[in-house]
Amino acid sequence: MKGALLVAGTTSDAGKSVVVAGICRMLARRGVRVAPFKAQNMSNNSVVALDGEEIGRAQALQARACGLEPSVRFNPVLLKPGSDRRSQLVVLGKAVDTVGAKDYFRHRQHLRQVVADELASLRAEFDVVICEGAGSPAEINLRATDLANMGLARAAGLPVLLVGDIDRGGVLAHLFGTVAILEPEDQQLISGFIVNKFRGDVDLLRPGLDRLTELTGRPTLGVLPYAHDLWIDAEDSLGTVADAPVGRPRPPLGSQWLTVAAIRLPRISNSTDVEALACEPGVSVRWVDDPSRLTDADLVVVPGSKSTVSDLEWLRRTGIADALVARAAECRPILGICGGYQMLARHIDDQVESGSGRIAGLGLLDLDIEFAEPKVLRRITGRGADYPATTDGVAAPADRSTVARIPVHGYEIHYGRPARSGDPAWLELDDGRTEGSVRGAVWGTHLHGLMESDEFRRGWLREVAVRAGRSGFVVAEDVSVAAERESQLDLLADLIEKHLDVAALERVISLGATPGLPTLTVGR
Missing domain, CATH: 3.40.50.300 (P-loop containing nucleotide triphosphate hydrolases)
Known part of the structure; x- marks a missing residue:
């Protein structure tokens, strides 16, 4: 043929x-x-x-x-x-x-x-x-x-x-x-x-x-x-409709669901990052564009953006920015990915994408971002922290410095670079760099596809469940995003x-x- x-x-x-x-x-x-x-x-x-x-x-x-x-x-x-x-x-x-x-x-x-x-x-x-x-x-x-x-x-x-x-x-x-x-x-x-x-x-x-x-x-x-x-992977933003579920939620293994509100940014990019979360039994992921929808969510995800500064302004106009700040003050889980990570910084200096210069971010991370040429394009491997489960499947308290380190992978596509960070890094990369930030119940990373690292995702979801008070949520041990x-x-x-x-x-x-x-x- x-x-x-x-x-x-x-x-x-x-x-x-x-x-x-x-x-x-x-x-x-x-x-x-x-x-x-x-x-x-x-x-x-x-x-x-x-x-x-x-x-x-x-x-x-x-x-x-x-x-x-x-x-x-x-x-x-x-x-x-x-x-x-x-x-x-x-x-x-x-x-x-x-x-x-x-x-x-x-x-x-x-x-x-x-x-x-x-x-x-x-x-x-x-x-x-x-x-x-x-x-x-x-x-x-x-x-x-x-x-x-x-x-x-x-x-x-x-x-x-x-x-x-x-x-x-x-x-x-x-x-x-x-x-x-x-x-x-x-x-x-x-x-x-x-x-x-x-x-x-x-x-x-x-x-x-x-x-x-x-x-x-x-x-x-x-x-x-x-x-x-x-x-499967949406081609473009037509697949990210506000209030629509991501995937087909499966019943929880434990007594409680874990709910995720993914913010539907106007210039959203790599919206498929949240699909790995939606693969998990008992995890319900929905796209939202209204601050009221953040109130009851156990986790809020601020995804990537092709226009970080413009979408940050949109967060402020809609009231979602204020809801995120209040949420962080209450130590309720937030995840920022790529452009979403950059929005959580104290300051953003962008002379490349928007030409807006130095502006204030949301200040949820002790981080400054500076945009520069050329665009960062690379595939990444490294290691991240586990949060081990007890016999009942929920997360056990652990000293972050002593927990096991488990493999992660992903890829970077961005102009914004961390110019300064006062928070602990989230990941250790195989090339010797550290990546991402952790501050209380706020996590941020430039890595797309990070949540497709199955073992890492499970451990992190256990920690999110503890932070959200969902002791009845149980993480499955056999979900493979690649197999899905x-x-x-x-x-x-x-x-x-x-x-x-x-x-x-x-x-x-x-x-x-x-x-x-x-x-x-x-x-x-």
Whole structure:
């Protein structure tokens, strides 16, 4: 089997990322050498790849589905929004500029060549490359600079499968309208449809799908059901809805739950950091954007941000900043991660990201932060403190200087650096540095992915439970975040194999777009 395919969507969050991950895992299980590819991504959920550079987190997960380590080859262009009008441009893992929609034009020819070269290299090395589009190909106002949808498909001769989210409603119109609004040459590459997130009896939908085929000449390759147990790394902030739970909370092992309020910052980045907490039985994680929701939480997480100073100002405007200060004074648990960690400092001096200069932080940690070039990008290993359990599963009092040291891992993506810290460090890194801060019941770290260190997470949650007065909360001893992600990828592959016409899918990959497909005319 040899070929390539582009999976596009009628809308953002239609399911492109998960469909690509599912197809990749399904093919990999069949022995196909497969790789993912997203020419251009717009997301603040990123990860440091094995080569030390930055890519979208969804492509790292897709690489995992293929049995590969993450690489900039799989996501050569990444846009990280810092405001409504400007984004950081990351090319082959390195930040090269901050651009708006209009001045992005000056990069387009260079970026087209970068994208073409990387895709050609992958196609030469792997049997199959499964590409993911960005947003929707129906955004015809962006067609002239399109690198990831029909611009990529036409340049590389890729057949395209179009995914529509039926849970939003109007999916048949979305699928038909997306094809109809495209240029005739682009329409010729649309080879079929996939309906995503269906609930109910497929037989009730079938007449509509048959009519869609009559109107477009293109088949629907399958209808993927809404999978209640599916929750894997969100592509972007659309997955972080206020008051929505993270994951699927499982019943506690003890008599009490541990509740976590994760603050839904306007420019939130790496929101997936809290997913490791949500994997634990008895831990209920919710996104919040209202100070009243912090009152009853056992733990509050201030996550990463692409715009630390702007999001700190938002915390103050909403009253969440005051709630955090009051919470710290009561010795109630708070965790700050990356940008969230920086907001907890006494002072922030930022001449790089916001240009605001020296401003006051929340002062919950005895820490000063200074922003500087270049961006810190590195994968980290080290050791952290355990908080051992007694026979009843709760945390035992311990002298922090004598507790066991256990392995941790994570990665850093930030401009802000600690210029001074008067608090004890949280972690000891293998490169000889210390990292993070601890002050009372406030913890902070620049490390994304820290909570995926299973043994460390368990010990820390025991300490959080003690601080929160949850003696009835019991930490599970067998939860593995890595295993959870593997099971999610296998679930996706199972859904693809069961509900898609895999033989037809393989034909599209191998043979490309069907010649002579009907051209639809808008307003006919």
